[in-house]
Amino acid sequence: GAVVSQHPSRVICKSGTSVKIECRSLDFQATTMFWYRQFPKQSLMLMATSNEGSKATYEQGVEKDKFLINHASLTLSTLTVTSAHPEDSSFYICSADRDRPNTEAFFGQGTRLTVV
Amino acid sequence: DQQVKQNSPSLSVQEGRISILNCDYTNSMFDYFLWYKKYPAEGPTFLISISSIKDKNEDGRFTVFLNKSAKHLSLHIVPSQPGDSAVYFCAASGGEKLVFGKGTKLTVNP
Secondary structure (H helix, E strand, O other): OOOEEEEOOEEEEOOOOOEEEEEEEOOOOOOEEEEEEEOOOOOEEEEEEEEOOOOOEEOOOOOOOOEEEEEEEOOEEEEEEOOOOHHHOEEEEEEEEEOOOOOEEEEOOOEEEEEO | OOOEEOOOOEEEEEOOOOEEEEEEEOOOOOOEEEEEEEOOOOOOEEEEEEEOOOOEEEEOOEEEEEEOOOOEEEEEEOOOOHHHOEEEEEEEEOOOOEEEOOOEEEEEEO
16 A cells, blocks of 8 residues: 655754654655644644645644745655754654545654654 | 554445444554544544543544454444545554554445
8 A cells, every 4th residue: 555654753852953854655646745743642733734846834823934844746745843942842743645546645654753 | 563453445324324434453552542534635634532441432423432352443423424425544542653544435425
């Protein structure tokens, strides 16, 4: 089946630094990818919708200058957490839609970000 | 190694009848379970959840049942409506992260 690969799976960074998370669709082209944040024992919070070749659409309350999203190709979207703070520590997960042969959604493995 | 399994990729139900979506998990450390609904080209939306200390949680037409001994949960939708047609994802958490099943596509026929 189709695979979405997310990298890294875990990252620890210092406050004030930036961290980039990659989301790749390995065997299909994804014009749309989604970025989520998840807190322990809570449901996913959609942060933004990443569209290939255009600007991402951010959900209300998500700072677009802090969470930079780039969807430069049909197989890669990146989320960069800029000037990270300890409160940004969380689990981030991406998903990608495949349109053919059937419409399906695939989730990445997630990235555990810890800001110290 | 798939820790959360939705063995039925698709399900077709008549409007007004009950839809039952099933999910099995292997990791006994999971203690929180969620169901998401997803329409094409949209992100999944949260439907209902259940903690491992309960065996049933009900919210309107949606009820989730948890059988810990069998490591099985199910989502019941009664009565089913055409607008319920979507892909449903089961997810499980042991506190660290969410693990998703591959989804079941539900079609509710008018």
